[in-house]
Amino acid sequence: MSQRLASCSCGQLTAQVVGDPVRVSICHCLACQRRTGSVFGQQARFLRENVSLSGVSSEYIRVSDEGSRIKFHFCPNCGSTVFYEPEGLEEYLGIPVGAFADPGFPVPSVSVYEERMHAWVIPPADAEHIR
Template sequence: MSTRFASCSCGQLSAQVSGDPVRVSICHCLACQRRSGGPFAQQARYPRENVRISGNSSAWFRAGDEGGGATFHFCPQCGATVYYEPASLREFITIPVGAFADPGFPAPTVSVYEERMHGWVVPPAGAEHFA
């Protein structure tokens, strides 16, 4: 079983995950663009029991565009988001792929909110697409 480590920029807040993610996706919604600072956000979803969090976090809840929402946990020192908890999926923890700093991380298989996707972005071939 594989183990991966994700952390904030300063290293104070981290997550250790075991096993493969159950879903790797990219989201083009405007909230994810603002949160990530990029044209989309990429995240990996893991069963809660496969994630171990270390360090202190500050939390912020954001309501979703279509209901639900998520509680985002970020480092109070450097501000980087290390994980979030989707309100409608309590059994999972989601981690921004960039927090792993791993160029070999699996490609996304799902692309959502594509109606807000930047014109030059091309999701991976074979990914499921949702407007």
């Protein structure tokens, strides 16, 4: 069974995962663009029971466009988001794919908020496309 380690920039906050993600997605919403400082956010969803967390995190809670709350956990030293908890999906943790620093990470199967996607971004053709 595969194991991966996600980490903040300074290494203080980590998430060790066992097994493959249940979903890998990219989100083009404006909140993800602001949170990541990039043109989209890419995240992997794992069963909470398959994730071991280590280190100290600070939290930021925001309300999604649908009205649900998302609790982001980031390193208080370097500011990197390492995991998040989506309301209504308590059995899962989301982890930004960039926190794994793994170019071989599985390709996204879902692309959401594409109406806010930058014109030059081309999501995987076989992904589920949600406007």
